Amino acid sequence: MGSKSEHRRKIGFWVFLGSNVLWVCWGLPAGAKAVIALQVCLAVMNIRGLVKAKEAE
Template sequence: MDLIDLIQWPAMAASLAAAWLVASASERRRAYGFWVFLLSNVLWVVWGVHTSGWALVALQLGLAAMNIRGLKKNDIEGAG
């Protein structure tokens, strides 16, 4: 087993932690959640490229775009 194969475990943990944070009523926790989701997107892309999981890579790029949108919306809601 390559060490890069182990990336799937922190990616999974980051995804779960991010989902927990994004569901928070706290704007600050939601913002952290979107950043943690972006970290998980990067980890999943690295693992997906390593395993030639191109559908996973495409999914993570789409989800990263949604997480960036979530960060922006969370910031706008906090400013108003």
């Protein structure tokens, strides 16, 4: 995510979002509400950062 290469940053972004989805998929049957909330917040912050970066271009 901190790479200077735009292509690598995009890959890192999608891998991170994928990991958020996997954590939520684990948290739902386990009843881990805090993990689910954390992953949703992290995903929202990541998406917000992407949008703000696009606006700055």
